[in-house]
Amino acid sequence: MQQREEKQLESALDSLIQRVNDLKSSIAAMIFKVENEYETLNWPQFLDNFALLSGHLTSLSKLLNHDKCPPLRNLTVLPLNLSPERDEQLAQLTEGRVTTFAHDLVPDYLRTKLEPMAESKMLHFEQKAATVTYENAQKQVAAYQKVVSNIWDIVSKTREEWEVESSSRGNTQQHSSVSDTHLLVTAIGMGKGLKPNPNANGAPGQPTGGMMVPPQGRPGSAGQGPIPPSTQTMTMNKTPSTIKTNIKSATQIHPYNR
Structure with missing residues (x-):
């Protein structure tokens, strides 16, 4: 009976040590992120680490409350050897935190009260x-x-x-077409898909097939469009009258008049 209880206690202590080591590793990783990755650490990552710690604590409490776990409150830890000398095995077990098991440290490490x-x-x-x-x-x-x-x-x-x-954003109707946008861009930029004009060889002033006609600008401005028909007619009417007058005056003063 006593050997059975000792084996049960030993297995329970091994499980507790494993859970405590997992909890310790998670706490160390969280402290490292807070101290070294505070510039890139965001709130969801912090919550994930906190949830991991909570999970380890929950598993540890379940293990302590399990039926196969002996009541640790009824057990007492007694020091078998007190020495001010350095203990390498103790330092290895405590990862260098406790190097000696002396008289002044025992009350703190084996305390059962606050x-x-x-x-x-x-x-x-x-x-x-x-x-x-x-x-x-x-x-x-x-x-x-x-x-x-x-x-x-x-x-x-x-x-x-x-x-x-979020649900209203997901049900929003689509008011544009990606394919039509690409067709418009290729038509304007490279002339793709433009049909030739059947009146390409027609009356003057009409645009030829497959050519883009620039918009008409203000008269007299740089890069202005075609001259309106009314302005073109007025210019043509004025130019022949000026030429005719100049020719007439030249014939009057020409020395070799026929």
Whole structure:
């Protein structure tokens, strides 16, 4: 019976040590990220690390509450050897944190009660809580519940608004076509898909097939478009009259008049 209990205790301690080492590794990784990756660390990554720590604590508590785990409260740890000399095995087990198991360290490492300062603070808080009447305690609890419920309502309302907004964005009708956009870009930039004009050899002033006609600008400006027909007609009417007048005056003063 005693050997069975010893084996059960040994296996439980091995499992507890493994869970504690996993928890320690997760805490060390989280501290490293907070100290060295604080510029790139975001809130979701921090929450993931915190959830990992919570999972390790949950597994550790389940292991302690398991039926096969012996009640560790009934066990007592006694020092078998106290020495001020360095203990290499102890340093290896504690990863260099504890190198000696001397008389001044045993009360701290094998303590079964709180430290005197922490114990006095706990007693002070317990006495302060004992002086509060039942009615005042109920009022404080009701006030805290009201604050928590208000915060919960705000968070729930905000979440509903986000869900409605995201669903409305997903059901938005499409008002454009990617293929049509590509066709327009290739037509304007490279002339692809443009049909020739059947009146390419028609009357003057009409655009030829497959050529882009620039927009008409302001008269007299650089890069202006074609001259309107009315302006072109007025210019043609004025030019022959000027030439005719000049020719007539030249014939009058020409010395070799026929």
